[in-house]
Amino acid sequence: MANYRSSKRKYDKYDDDNLTQQTRLEKDFGPNKSIKHSRTATPNNRSVADHYNSKPDVGVERRRESTIIFLRNFNNWIKSVLIGKYVTRDGHALDIGCGKGGDLLKWNKANIKKLVGIDIAEVSIEDARKRYNEIKGRKFEAEFYVLDCYSSLISNVIPSGTSSDIVSMQFCLHYSFETEEKAHMALKNVTTNLKSGGIFIGTVPDANWIVKKLKSLPKDQLEFKNSIYSVRFEQRDNFPKFGHKYWFYLKDAIDDCPEYLVHFPAFEKIASQYGLELVYKKRFHDLYNEAKEESHYRELLYNMRVIDRRSEEEMSDDEWEATGMYIGFAFKKR
Numbered sequence: 001m002a003n004y005r006s007s008k009r010k011y012d013k014y015d016d017d018n019l020t021q022q023t024r025l026e027k028d029f030g031p032n033k034s035i036k037h038s039r040t041a042t043p044n045n046r047s048v049a050d051h052y053n054s055k056p057d058v059g060v061e062r063r064r065e066s067t068i069i070f071l072r073n074f075n076n077w078i079k080s081v082l083i084g085k086y087v088t089r090d091g092h093a094l095d096i097g098c099g100k101g102g103d104l105l106k107w108n109k110a111n112i113k114k115l116v117g118i119d120i121a122e123v124s125i126e127d128a129r130k131r132y133n134e135i136k137g138r139k140f141e142a143e144f145y146v147l148d149c150y151s152s153l154i155s156n157v158i159p160s161g162t163s164s165d166i167v168s169m170q171f172c173l174h175y176s177f178e179t180e181e182k183a184h185m186a187l188k189n190v191t192t193n194l195k196s197g198g199i200f201i202g203t204v205p206d207a208n209w210i211v212k213k214l215k216s217l218p219k220d221q222l223e224f225k226n227s228i229y230s231v232r233f234e235q236r237d238n239f240p241k242f243g244h245k246y247w248f249y250l251k252d253a254i255d256d257c258p259e260y261l262v263h264f265p266a267f268e269k270i271a272s273q274y275g276l277e278l279v280y281k282k283r284f285h286d287l288y289n290e291a292k293e294e295s296h297y298r299e300l301l302y303n304m305r306v307i308d309r310r311s312e313e314e315m316s317d318d319e320w321e322a323t324g325m326y327i328g329f330a331f332k333k334r
Contacts, residue, residue, distance in 0.1 A: 056154040066252040068228055073306045075326075078203065078284055079170055080106050080300060081291045084326050085280075086111060086199040091165030094118070096149050096195050097172030097188075098099045101128030108138055116158060122146050150175065150182040154189045163195045169202035171326075173267075177260040180242045183270055191274040191333060200276055200331040206283060207261040209325055210246070211239065226318040227251075229325075250322065264327070267268040271331055280330035284323045 048282070054309045066072060087093070087110040098117035107115050119125050121262060129144045145157040167190050176186035190200050213224045214236055223232040228251040237243075241263040249256045268278050282290065291297040315323070 044242075052277050068250070068252050068319060070306060070313075070315040071228070071322060072253070073304050074288075074315060075171075075203075076102070076106075076189075076321075076325055077297075077304050078287060078323075078326075078328055079103060079168075080109075080304065081287065081297055082201045082203075082330065083107070083110050083166075083168070086166055086201055086330055088165040092116075092163070094154075094164040094167045096167065096169045096189065097155075098124075098128055098144070099172075100124045101131040101168065103168070104128070104131055104135060104142075106118050107140060108135060112140045115140055115299060116146050116164070117142060117144045118149055118154065118157070119144075120146070120148045136276045138182060150178075150186050152185075154193055158193065163198070164193055165195055165198050167194050167198070167200045169200075170295070171203050172200055173204050174259050174262045177242055177262050177267075178245075180270075183242060183267070186272050187274045187276070191276055194333045195328075196333055198333050199279075200271075200327065200333070203326050203328050204262045204264075204267075205248075205259065205325055206327045207263055210261065210282070219222075225249075226321055228316075228318050229322045230256075231325075232256075255283075275334045276331035277334055278329065280328070284326045284327055284328060287328050 030172060046309075083106050087107075089111045090113045092114045093107055093112050093116070094113060095117045096119075097105075098119050099121070101117065104115075117125070117128055119128070123146045125146050132138070132142045132144070146158050147154065169186075169190070173186060176182040210231060213231070214222075214233060217224055219236075222234070222236060223230060225231065230247075230249045232247040232249075234245060239261070242260070244261040245258050246261065247256050248254055248259045264281075271278070292301065301307050306315045
């Protein structure tokens with residue numbers, strides 16, 4: 001794991017695990033059924049849906065040929081760890097922003113009883129349903145719906161009274177931070193569909209890390225990047241808690257898509273208003289260092305090809321830097 005360890009030291013200066021850095025961030029920001037469709041997507045959310053609708057499902061073999069295959073596998077490993085830590089056997093799961101169903105096998109291995117998958121992109125939901133039907137020996141039932149969960153209530157498509165043991169939002173919550181209203185709707189949809197004592201897990205970009213990278217640039221520059229990713233801002237003078245847009249590119253994955261910084265203290269505050277208490281928060285690098293000490297998750301690094309078992313090949317430094325941009329979290333509903 002030499003590359004991971006050396007890269008971890010290289011990018012430690014962007015960690016957010018001390019009060020001084022967090023205070024600076026606060027200052028920066030200031031205050032199996034038929035697919036059902038919702039046409040309530042706002043114009044900006046529609047552009048996100050169009051972006052993902054335009055991305056074809058290239059299949060497993062093509063994905064393995066990706067130049068960022070180790071990064072993809074690492075992110076999938078992170079999600080497996082979060083699901084493994086908090087899933088309830090024979091429980092019900094709600095996957096908001098389920099995309100093309102990339103986590104279906106993870107849910108199957110977690111031995112859940114039922115999954116509801118929701119996404120704003122119609123084509124993604126069609127692909128997810130197809131993937132589900134192709135799972136051999138699947139152990140759970142699944143339903144899939146098209147809905148903009150940041151502008152509409154999930155109860156519009158799911159029968160009222162339905163509740164889950166776990167809600168997952170992977171690499172998608174940041175789109176709700178376009179406005180405070182959308183962030184509230186996202187958290188309302190989470191908590192109204194989660195049982196008391198249930199867990200809400202997810203992954204989001206680390207705004208603290210991103211802002212520090214931006215501020216490390218000369219004042220006339222608005223973009224930082226390496227060989228596989230780029231982050232480009234429209235301005236760096238004001239850091240609102242909601243609506244601070246940037247453009248993100250990730251090779252072989254995301255084509256310069258608009259995203260929004262997630263001011264985590266604001267996120268935590270809204271979550272608290274909906275009865276959610278933060279119980280876990282770690283940057284991907286730290287989550288990795290923690291989870292790899294457990295034999296099951298360490299073996300999973302090889303099984304999921306985060307590390308090639310034969311050659312010991314692993315992520316490049318540039319891929320490792322990109323993974324440091326994210327946080328994994330878990331909230332518990334009171």
